[in-house]
Structures are given as C-alpha cells and as structure tokens.
Amino acid sequence: MIYEVNYTAVTVFTLIVGLTLWLSVYLAKSATSASGFFAASGGIHWFVNGVAFAGDYLSAASFLGICGMIAFYGYDGFLYSIGYLAGWIVALLVVAEPLKRRGKYTFADALDSAFQSRAIRLSASMSTLVVSVFYLIPQMVGAGALVQPLFGLPHWVGVTMVGAVVVAIVMTAGMVSTTYVQFLKGGLLVFFSLILTILILQRGFTVVPESERAARLADQVREETPDGRILINGLPQGRGPGETDLRPVGEVLELPDGATATGPVGPLEFFRVLQGSTIALWRGKTVDKKTTYTATPTAGSEILRPGNLPALKGIRSEKWADRLNFVSLMLALFCGTAALPHILIRYYTVKDQASARKSTIVGIATIGFFYVLTLYLGIGAMTSGAMDVSDNNMAAPLLARSFSNLLFALISAVAFTTVLGTVSGLIIAASGAVAHDVVPIVTGKPLDDRSKIRVAKISALVVGLIAIGLGIAFQKMNVNYLVGWAFSVAASANLPALIMVLFWSRATWQGITASIMVGMLSALAWILLSGDTFRDVYGMPADQSWIPFSQPGIVTIPLSFVTLIMVSLLTYKPANPVRR
Amino acid sequence: MDHGANQIQKEDAATVVRNQRLGLKLFAAYAITYFLFIVCCMTSPGLLQATPLWGISNSVVFGFGLIFLAIAIALIYGLACRGSGGVSSQSEHGTEPDATSESHS
Numbered sequence: 001m002i003y004e005v006n007y008t009a010v011t012v013f014t015l016i017v018g019l020t021l022w023l024s025v026y027l028a029k030s031a032t033s034a035s036g037f038f039a040a041s042g043g044i045h046w047f048v049n050g051v052a053f054a055g056d057y058l059s060a061a062s063f064l065g066i067c068g069m070i071a072f073y074g075y076d077g078f079l080y081s082i083g084y085l086a087g088w089i090v091a092l093l094v095v096a097e098p099l100k101r102r103g104k105y106t107f108a109d110a111l112d113s114a115f116q117s118r119a120i121r122l123s124a125s126m127s128t129l130v131v132s133v134f135y136l137i138p139q140m141v142g143a144g145a146l147v148q149p150l151f152g153l154p155h156w157v158g159v160t161m162v163g164a165v166v167v168a169i170v171m172t173a174g175m176v177s178t179t180y181v182q183f184l185k186g187g188l189l190v191f192f193s194l195i196l197t198i199l200i201l202q203r204g205f206t207v208v209p210e211s212e213r214a215a216r217l218a219d220q221v222r223e224e225t226p227d228g229r230i231l232i233n234g235l236p237q238g239r240g241p242g243e244t245d246l247r248p249v250g251e252v253l254e255l256p257d258g259a260t261a262t263g264p265v266g267p268l269e270f271f272r273v274l275q276g277s278t279i280a281l282w283r284g285k286t287v288d289k290k291t292t293y294t295a296t297p298t299a300g301s302e303i304l305r306p307g308n309l310p311a312l313k314g315i316r317s318e319k320w321a322d323r324l325n326f327v328s329l330m331l332a333l334f335c336g337t338a339a340l341p342h343i344l345i346r347y348y349t350v351k352d353q354a355s356a357r358k359s360t361i362v363g364i365a366t367i368g369f370f371y372v373l374t375l376y377l378g379i380g381a382m383t384s385g386a387m388d389v390s391d392n393n394m395a396a397p398l399l400a401r402s403f404s405n406l407l408f409a410l411i412s413a414v415a416f417t418t419v420l421g422t423v424s425g426l427i428i429a430a431s432g433a434v435a436h437d438v439v440p441i442v443t444g445k446p447l448d449d450r451s452k453i454r455v456a457k458i459s460a461l462v463v464g465l466i467a468i469g470l471g472i473a474f475q476k477m478n479v480n481y482l483v484g485w486a487f488s489v490a491a492s493a494n495l496p497a498l499i500m501v502l503f504w505s506r507a508t509w510q511g512i513t514a515s516i517m518v519g520m521l522s523a524l525a526w527i528l529l530s531g532d533t534f535r536d537v538y539g540m541p542a543d544q545s546w547i548p549f550s551q552p553g554i555v556t557i558p559l560s561f562v563t564l565i566m567v568s569l570l571t572y573k574p575a576n577p578v579r580r
Numbered sequence: 581m582d583h584g585a586n587q588i589q590k591e592d593a594a595t596v597v598r599n600q601r602l603g604l605k606l607f608a609a610y611a612i613t614y615f616l617f618i619v620c621c622m623t624s625p626g627l628l629q630a631t632p633l634w635g636i637s638n639s640v641v642f643g644f645g646l647i648f649l650a651i652a653i654a655l656i657y658g659l660a661c662r663g664s665g666g667v668s669s670q671s672e673h674g675t676e677p678d679a680t681s682e683s684h685s
Contacts, residue, residue, distance in 0.1 A: 075639055075640075075643075078643055079621075079643075081643075081647070082617075082643050082646050082647065085646075085647050085650050086610070086614050086646065086650060088650065088654075089606075089607060089610045089611075089650050089653060089654070090607065092603070092654055092657065093603035093604065093606055093607040093610075093653075093657060094603065094604070094607055097596070097599065097600075097603075098600075101596075268634050268636060271636045271637070271640050272634070272635040272636060275631065275635065275636065275637055301629055301637065304629070304637045304639050304640060305625060305628055305629055305637070305639055306621050306625075306628070306639065307625070315621055315622055315625075316625065323622050326618070326621065326622065327618055327622065330614075330618050334611075334614060353596075354661070357599075357657075357658060357661060358658060360654070361654045361655065361657070361658045364650060364651055364654040365651050365654065365655075368647045368648070368650055368651045369651075371647055372644060372647055372648075375640070375643070375644075
C-alpha cells in the first residue's frame with residue numbers, strides 16, 4: 001500500500017526521538033567508567049530496571065510482529081506471546097540470582113567466574129555477537145516498516161535512521177541512557193496498548209454491509225513488471241488518474257444471531273462474539289513476482305485454534321515430524337529468554353540479588369500484561385478494515401489509524417521507541433562482549449577503563465552498520481518469525497552452558513566451550529538449511545531442504561547439553577577441576 | 581538517580597539455597613503446565629476449541645491461564661523470598677561462586 005506522509009506522526013516521532021537523545025546527552029556523565037558504561041554502575045532502582053526489562057524485551061517482534069501474526073493468522077501469533085512470557089519463568093527462578101552473584105558486565109563473566117578460561121570468554125562472546133545480530137535483524141526490519149507510513153520514505157531510510165539514532169544513544173551514555181530509554185519505552189508501550197485495547201472493546205464488531213461485500217472481498221493482485229514497475233490489479237500503483245492501490249482489508253462477514261453490529265463489548269464477551277462470527281482472512285500466493293491476495297471466510301472458532309500460520313500448520317498434520325516443528329519452536333521460546341545476552345546484562349545494572357529478583361518480577365508482570373493485550377490488538381486489527389494486505393508488520397499502527405490520526409502518530413512513535421530500546425540493548429550487549437571479552441583475549445592484555453569504553457563505542461558503530469545492512473536485506477520477512485530464530489540460537493548456545501555451570505559441579509571449561517560452540521553452530525546450520533530459509537531467503541522450493549522441520553531447538557538444545565556433559569566427563573579431574 | 585559506587589547486599593548461603601530450592605520447585609510446576617499445554621495443542625485440537633467456561637474457547641482460557649500463572653508464580657516467589665534473612669554488605673561487585681557449585685573453586 002502507498003502511505004501518505006502523516007505530519008502529526010512526524011511531529012510526535014521527532015519529539016520522542018529528541019527526548020531520547022537529550023536523555024542520552026544528559027546522562028553521559030554517568031558513563032565515564034567501564035562500570036558506568038556497561039552496567040550503569042549497578043545503580044539502577046529495581047522498579048526502573050523491571051520496566052526497562054519490559055522495554056528491552058518487548059521488541060518490534062512483540063508489538064509489530066505478534067499483532068501482525070494474530071491479525072492475519074489468529075491464535076498462532078498468541079502462541080508466541082505465551083512462549084515469550086514463559087521464558088521469563090526460567091529467567092526468574094533459575095538464572096537471575098546466580099547470574100547476578102557471579103557476573104560483572106557480560107554473560108561471559110558468569111560462565112567464566114569459576115574457571116578464568118579464555119576459551120569460555122571467547123566462545124561466549126561469539127555467541128553473544130551472533131545472537132545479537134540475529135535479534136537485530138527483525139528490529140531493523142520493523143523500523144523500516146514503520147517509517148514508510150510515517151514519512152512516506154523508503155524502507156532503507158527507516159533502517160538507517162534507527163541505526164544512526166541508536167548508535168548515538170549507546171555511544172553517548174552506554175547502559176545508563178539505554179536503561180532510561182527502555183524504561184520510557186516500556187511504560188509508553190503498555191500504556192498505549194491498553195488505550196488501544198479499550199478503544200477496540202468500545203468499538204466492538206461491525207459486519208461489512210451486503211452492498212459493499214463484493215467490492216471489498218474481490219481478489220487483489222500485485223505484480224512487479226520486468227522493468228521494475230508495480231501493477232495493482234493491472235494498473236500502475238499510485239493515487240493519480242489511471243492508477244490504483246491495494247485496498248485496506250479486515251472484514252467481519254457474520255456475527256452471532258445475524259447481528260450487524262455489537263456495539264461495545266466486554267473483555268470476555270469479545271472472544272465469545274468472535275467465537276460465533278465469520279471473518280475474512282486474507283492469503284497471498286506468489287508466482288513469478290505476481291502475488292494474488294484472496295479473502296477466505298473463516299469461522300471465529302477456527303481463528304482461535306492453533307495451526308493457521310504456515311510455519312505452524314504442522315500442528316494439524318498427521319506426521320510427527322511436522323508436529324515437532326511446533327514443539328521445537330515452543331521449547332526455544334521457553335529456553336531462549338534466559339539466554340538472550342541483552343536481557344542477561346540487565347541483571348548487572350541493579351545492586352544485588354534481591355534487586356535482580358524484584359526487577360524480574362516487575363518485568364514479568366509488565367510483559368505478561370502486555371501479552372494479554374496482544375490478543376485483543378491482533379483481533380482488533382483483523383476486524384478493523386484498515387490492514388495492509390501486503391505487510392502484516394503494519395497491523396498495529398494501522399489499527400490505531402482506524403481510530404484516529406493522533407493515535408496512529410502516538411502508536412507509531414511508541415513502536416519506533418520500541419525498536420530504539422531493544423536495538424540499544426542489543427548493541428550494548430554486543431559492544432560489551434567485544435570490549436570486555438574479545439579484545440583483551442585477542443590482544444593478550446586487559447584494557448583499562450578508558451580503552452574499554454573507546455573500544456565499546458567503536459564496536460557499537462560497527463554493529464550498528466552491520467544491523468543496518470541486514471535490516472535492508474531481510475525487509476520482506478515477518479519480524480516475529482525472525483526473532484524465533486534468534487531465540488533458537490540463544491537457547492542452544494547459551495542456556496545449556498549457563499544452567500550446567502550453575503547446577504553441575506563437574507562442568508569443565510572444555511565442556512562449557514564445546515557446548516556453546518556446538519549449540520551455536522548446530523542451530524545456525526539447521527536454520528540456514530531449513531525449508532523456511534530455502535523459501536523465504538534463498539527463493540528456492542522449501543521441499544529441496546534436507547532438514548525435516550525448520551525450528552532447531554528440539555534437536556540443538558539437547559545436543560548442546562549432551563556435548564557439555566560428555567566433554568566434561570571426559571576432561572574432569574577431581575583433584576584439579578579448575579583449569580585453563 | 582544514583583549511579584555511583586556499587587553497594588552489594590549479599591544473601592547468606594542458607595538463604596541462597598532455600599531460595600534456589602523454592603525457585604526450582606516453582607519452575608518445575610510451571611514447566612510441566614507449559615508442556616502439557618503444548619501436548620494439548622498437538623494432540624487434542626477438539627479440547628482447545630471446546631467452550632466450557634463463559635463461552636470462551638479453551639485455547640484462550642489456557643493461553644491467558646499460562647500468562648497469569650507466570651505472573652502469580654513470580655509474585656509467590658517474590659513474597660516467599662522476602663522473608664529471607666541473613667543479609668550482609670560489601671562494597672564491590674561479588675563474583676563468588678554459588679552455594680550449589682562451590683566445588684569449582
């Protein structure tokens with residue numbers, strides 16, 4: 001769809017970005033030491049840290065991706081919400097306090113605290129970099145998707161803008177400014193999502209009038225010509241004479257008892273009504289650069305059942321291999337949260353274990369409340385008549401626009417800060433790994449505070465540039481799906497090592513190093529050879545892949561555990577278990 | 581905003597072990613519930629579509645249930661750990677091994 005420039009949105013967006021940059025400059029004096037730059041000197045209040053956890057975690061995937069998935073595929077998107085939150089239980093009950101006790105700046109600190117092994121540091125920092133880059137891709141894709149309707153600018157401009165602002169935030173004041181940007185963003189995101197949910201419930205459901213039905217449900221065709229022009233239904237895409245554009249979609253076809261509108265509904269009635277309704281779900285089929293979008297009348301009861309999303313349709317399959325893809329995804333989501341480097345480093349910004357615990361509880365409450373709202377937001381978008389049939393990442397902002405332009409401006413700006421907050425956290429995790437772990441190992445001497453900060457700032461710039469490039473390259477993928485991959489790599493590479501270091505006294509540095517490397521490489525290889533990657537990245541038929549299902553977690557997480565146990569048993573020496 | 585020198589409050593070993601045991605029990609309870617939900621999604625689609633409570637499908641009830649259960653478990657854990665005693669202070673970041681893995685050092 002073509003979006004017109006929304007000047008209200010531009011103004012609100014500029015104000016929020018200006019505020020975050022001012023905050024960074026204001027807090028810059030707090031980041032003159034390495035402790036200040038990487039861990040805010042452990043001086044963040046637990047409540048602020050808890051909301052910042054939400055700001056860090058509720059990324060473009062959670063807001064744009066999940067809402068888009070629910071809006072187009074129903075309940076499957078909500079499965080991600082469930083899995084993402086469940087992972088926090090692992091973080092709170094298993095990882096938070098021991099990690100806080102053992103670490104200082106990075107996740108490698110905690111793994112290495114009892115070993116002083118360069119191999120552990122190097123492998124942990126490599127996995128931090130890989131996971132951070134994987135996680136950065138969807139954030140940047142989300143940023144590009146947002147800037148199109150805000151400014152009417154191309155996708156790559158949005159990606160570059162986010163990259164530039166985030167690098168500025170991180171380079172100015174490190175973890176301190178990142179924390180307060182995330183705190184601000186976490187609070188705003190939950191508040192405006194609640195407002196949007198209240199408006200959805202107030203509006204209720206309205207059936208498309210019979211007179212408009214044929215026009216609104218007609219197929220839509222988008223075609224790219226050999227000379228690069230875009231045709232919509234055979235006409236050039238545009239708003240001028242002789243041009244046309246894709247229609248917004250999201251139609252309710254039938255309501256229970258033949259009603260034409262419900263008026264305001266309660267939070268439970270919302271689902272009761274949907275259950276007995278029929279909704280038009282749109283599916284696109286692409287053949288040779290020509291995509292045909294077709295509306296399919298779908299019962300509400302079907303929408304609230306898992307298995308509509310192509311990646312999860314295996315749930316309904318008779319074959320166990322297909323079902324395992326779903327189990328594998330849910331396992332990765334469960335295990336991945338507590339292994340994400342940008343989440344783990346947040347435990348070092350509070351003063352003690354009790355604060356780590358309390359901030360995780362605040363984080364769980366905030367994130368859990370938001371995830372409950374995602375089901376309302378997604379279904380609200382699905383029935384809003386405002387969605388872009390060609391881009392499900394835009395479902396939440398366009399839902400807001402169906403209420404008012406001001407709300408659209410606010411939601412878009414909040415979504416943009418969502419990206420800023422998460423990308424800041426990822427870049428600081430990656431630059432911390434480089435400055436604190438990689439460079440001292442490669443150069444063979446520890447860096448002083450000033451050098452460490454300088455290296456971290458240069459690393460932030462480099463990682464930011466890499467993120468911009470990848471964000472442009474992966475433009476067409478659903479941001480939430482990409483995050484699923486990052487969770488798989490994190491859960492396979494980091495969690496087994498973390499758990500075993502904390503709970504198994506026979507773990508050796510060789511076992512931990514092997515586990516991280518095997519987990520990371522096997523998960524990466526699995527993803528790169530999967531059917532989904534063949535189809536969505538290489539443009540090849542998915543059935544040419546040798547991998548039986550696309551999500552690696554169910555194979556690579558146990559593989560990483562087994563590797564650690566086997567190698568540790570082979571290298572364990574009771575008399576002198578701590579070796580380099 | 582205080583971003584000054586770090587003040588560590590270190591819980592004693594007995595408190596750490598007590599919290600850890602409680603945490604692992606609660607974790608096990610949640611993990612079992614979560615994986616039962618996954619099994620249910622795979623094997624009993626009919627059960628997910630049933631509407632025994634308030635006319636709302638079980639898929640929504642179970643999904644919200646898992647989210648609220650996570651919040652409840654987090655609160656229970658927080659309250660149970662609140663009464664933990666034996667807090668001592670030190671002036672810099674601690675990197676001591678856990679009570680459970682002291683054999684490393």
